Amino acid sequence: MRWAKSYSIIDHKFFHEGYLRSLSHESLILYLFLVTVGNSDGRSFYGAQVFPKTQFEFFIQGHLMAFSKLNGVPHSLRYDNLKSVVLKLRPQVEYNPRFLEFCRHYGIKISLCNPGCGNEKGRVERVIRTIKEDFFNISTHSSLEALNLGISQWVGHKNETIHRGTGQSPIDLFKEEKLRPLPLKPYENVCIHPPVKTTKTGMMIFDTNAYSVPEYLVGKSLSIHGSPTEVRIYDQNKRVATHPRSFERGTQIINPLHRTYCRLSTKAKMQRIYEVIKNLHLHLFEFLEKNQHCGEDPTRTAYEIFKLLKKESRTLLIGIGRECVQRKSPRLKTFFFYIYPELPEDIEMVYPQNAQLLNIDYHPRELEAYENDPGQP
Numbered sequence: 001m002r003w004a005k006s007y008s009i010i011d012h013k014f015f016h017e018g019y020l021r022s023l024s025h026e027s028l029i030l031y032l033f034l035v036t037v038g039n040s041d042g043r044s045f046y047g048a049q050v051f052p053k054t055q056f057e058f059f060i061q062g063h064l065m066a067f068s069k070l071n072g073v074p075h076s077l078r079y080d081n082l083k084s085v086v087l088k089l090r091p092q093v094e095y096n097p098r099f100l101e102f103c104r105h106y107g108i109k110i111s112l113c114n115p116g117c118g119n120e121k122g123r124v125e126r127v128i129r130t131i132k133e134d135f136f137n138i139s140t141h142s143s144l145e146a147l148n149l150g151i152s153q154w155v156g157h158k159n160e161t162i163h164r165g166t167g168q169s170p171i172d173l174f175k176e177e178k179l180r181p182l183p184l185k186p187y188e189n190v191c192i193h194p195p196v197k198t199t200k201t202g203m204m205i206f207d208t209n210a211y212s213v214p215e216y217l218v219g220k221s222l223s224i225h226g227s228p229t230e231v232r233i234y235d236q237n238k239r240v241a242t243h244p245r246s247f248e249r250g251t252q253i254i255n256p257l258h259r260t261y262c263r264l265s266t267k268a269k270m271q272r273i274y275e276v277i278k279n280l281h282l283h284l285f286e287f288l289e290k291n292q293h294c295g296e297d298p299t300r301t302a303y304e305i306f307k308l309l310k311k312e313s314r315t316l317l318i319g320i321g322r323e324c325v326q327r328k329s330p331r332l333k334t335f336f337f338y339i340y341p342e343l344p345e346d347i348e349m350v351y352p353q354n355a356q357l358l359n360i361d362y363h364p365r366e367l368e369a370y371e372n373d374p375g376q377p
Helices: 056-070 097-106 118-134 144-159 170-174 266-278 282-293 298-308 314-326 332-339 355-359 367-371
Strands: 006-017 028-038 044-051 076-079 086-088 109-112 203-206 209-212 221-226 230-235 238-244
Touching: 028 056, 028 118, 044 056, 044 144, 056 097, 097 109, 118 144, 144 170, 203 221, 209 238, 266 282, 266 298, 282 298, 282 314, 298 314, 298 332, 314 332
Parallel strands: 006 076, 076 109
Antiparallel strands: 006 028, 028 044, 203 209, 221 230, 230 238
């Protein structure tokens, strides 16, 4: 990024290290998106985000997160010769058309580093080395979310550190920069893939993983719209399936609602009932989410609620779910209590440790007796 009296460089590096050691014994490939902002007086403001993939949509997601953090859009962006930005340099520069569309949306000018001139992006390389030495080499995280939270806190601390040369922190000096305002309509970060036929088992293959579609679409050509968080499947202009994006390899992601009930296993049937009850209403969705946090099995809870639909109205069950959440008791027993307030026969009784306390006798007296009691003050 190049602004008046300041410049910035974007880079997308990968680390072949096992930073998420508690998740896997294998080494994981993580990709660091880094943006640095600085000028000739030596100050440097930067932001970083780690992604599990290096596809184009993750590259764009890094930009969108950076723009949100900066609360504006730079006038110019400067890059190393990434394939996501430039397809070839000779005989003339040919930019990635998808990236040009992104830059037109935000009104950004592209600037490229010269090939073989590492000094032109020395600042960003120095920052990457600092991140590896001071953060990655001394930290271990259990998930990608925890890793990004940690690096965000680390970068935030660096941006608030007073610079020896200027006597000010980068975040204070950054306020002087003039950015373009963010457009009213955000960029839709979705990569649309050409239609391909489903498998014979009603699956769509995307990034080595298989995502289910309804059985009536088996054999049809469908299009995948991929984003950093979701996989959406379309039959022409109609969306027929949505799945959370998986970053594993060779995994099957099946929505039980896409399969005929009689062909499902018992576990899949229970999962399908859970999906039905969860999507019945927002109050039941919140109830089942908090039910799991209480240590209960939300699938079993959804099955018990499903059986109640034979006798009770849907409105009543939704209202009970809301009441349980409001009273901070999202348990199945509490849910049943609103329908069957009588105590069950097999209720577990609680007794005091001193059984003599059960023999306490009490004789009621009138209020006048207390007034005339000499033992009262």
